[in-house]
């Protein structure tokens with residue numbers, strides 16, 4: 059079989075534990091036999107990040123900005139236990155956080171849906187993609203426990219100007235207080251990334267805040283989002299994409315009775331909460347993809363789940379594992395399909411779609427990993443191990459490529 063030539067490079071970020079083992083196998087079995095592709099490889103395993111003082115993470119993010127497309131395996135974000143386990147120099151920051159900051163990106167999480175795995179919400183027919191503004195608000199706040207009577211004020215001191223003061227509360231006793239912020243630049247970047255993504259995926263845009271209550275803070279988000287939508291109105295109109303603004307509570311209610319198929323753009327906390335609700339509502343973590351998009355249209359694809367440590371321990375002991383590889387395969391196909399679109403090479407994009415179809419057909423045909431068995435409506439599902447699933451996908455893929 060002649061390999062399909064991929065015109066420009068794809069950045070590959072390797073990772074940790076069970077997903078690292080599966081990642082290598084996907085590459086060797088489902089990608090490299092079919093594609094002639096220049097993979098710019100970065101080893102983001104926790105030990106290599108440690109050896110390079112995390113420079114490899116920075117380099118991989120910069121390479122993504124240069125080449126435009128990356129695929130990433132799940133990685134360990136070290137906590138105290140991991141520092142001891144691997145003898146690390148320190149508790150390195152989350153690689154995803156570092157990459158997000160360098161790319162100035164927004165995270166989009168999209169479930170992979172199947173006929174035979176019905177969503178928990180009856181009305182959902184198409185995937186709902188959640189875009190989370192991953193900067194600021196309560197994630198970068200200052201908090202205070204008030205333990206005695208006193209006044210809490212909000213003070214803004216303009217550079218070279220007189221301070222402005224607002225009283226937050228005159229405390230008569232104990233209480234709590236929080237100060238948080240966001241920036242016009244970050245909100246606008248978020249809106250830009252959302253519009254770019256909606257155009258790329260041809261999905262309608264939803265955005266919700268609580269601007270009836272928070273007229274200035276939430277109101278600013280609404281205003282800047284609207285400005286970005288207005289700026290790109292011609293592109294959105296040409297693609298037939300609509301923009302709907304809701305109060306956040308209305309957006310939640312509408313989501314429960316809508317058939318899906320839209321991009322739900324959320325402020326930071328809302329996105330944190332709603333992406334987990336949507337993920338669980340559609341079935342399994344192993345079926346949730348995640349893509350980081352920057353405002354200039356650079357993409358990094360990955361699975362939404364972690365390194366599946368529990369399965370890795372079993373794998374290390376030589377025991378059978380039945381780890382779901384679907385989201386990792388879709389990370390590869392997301393990147394390959396996007397590369398094909400950016401390069402104008404239809405055969406590359408078509409390969410990505412065929413591999414995705416081979417995965418879906420394998421599951422719809424009744425062959426699946428253990429996590430999906432309790433969720434399927436099929437009467438006789440065959441629960442296979444990690445490697446048998448990949449073998450089944452490979453044979454479907456080979457059949458579809460002819």
Ligand SMILES: NC(=O)c1ccc[n+]([C@@H]2O[C@H](COP(=O)([O-])OP(=O)(O)OC[C@H]3O[C@@H](n4cnc5c(N)ncnc54)[C@H](O)[C@@H]3O)[C@@H](O)[C@H]2O)c1
Pocket residue numbers: 131132133134135136154343344360361362363364365366367368369380381382383429
């Ligand atoms: N994007 C990332 O790189 C990312 C995201 C989350 C966690 N992590 C890292 O992953 C490690 C493990 O974290 P965790 O256990 O909280 O998250 P996890 O996603 O690895 O596992 C959470 C639970 O879901 C199950 N699960 C997840 N993916 C599965 C799959 N593909 N097939 C079958 N079952 C699956 C696991 O068995 C476990 O019960 C941590 O070191 C964490 O830092 C990385």
